[in-house]
Amino acid sequence: MRLTDLLAIYGASLSTATAVWNYFRARPQVRVLLIFALDKVDGESQTGIGISVQNISNQPVHIAHVSFLYPYRRSTLQDKVKHLIRFKRIPRNDGWCHSSLSLHGIEDGCPVSIEPSKSHWIFVRHEVLDGLLEGAQSRRVKAVVQDALWRNTYSKALEYPAQQK
Helix, strand or coil: CCHHHHHHHHHHHHHHHHHHHHHHHHCCCEEEEEEEEEEEECCEEEEEEEEEEEECCCCCEEEEEEEEEEECCCCCHHHHHHHHHHHCCCCCCCCEEEEEHHHHCCCCCCCEEECCCCEEEEEEEHHHHHHHCCCCCCCEEEEEEEECCCCEEECCCEECCCCCC
16 A cells, blocks of 8 residues: 555545534534522522523524423333334334423423523423322423424433422
């Protein structure tokens, strides 16, 4: 192998890596975090969950909708196979119920545009979460953010404990 061949391979590898890097950098990306939070509502401190929608890309992201997911039933192998055949993709949240925040009287501020390196904060009170998780299979919750092009970004599941009385 000659030096020109090595330089050609190096140049092709470098240009491919640069193209892939630019593709991922130019794509709008958000990160969704669920954290335990304490906030003032009507002048008194309340516990609950905070949803932080963070823009980690270099351009503004337009968020259309934010909702909760909670498990309402167990998903069997037969359910997963039926989903795979019907929708031609592996089910990620099979057995989880989507519940819009507006159904529970929570102002999510959507639609909203989030500037680069900024975030959008939503607080959900404990009473709302208890009502939501009353008939659920477990007390795990996720948040899902949908952008203007209907791309969904999910948070990790958070185990929300029952409040002691």
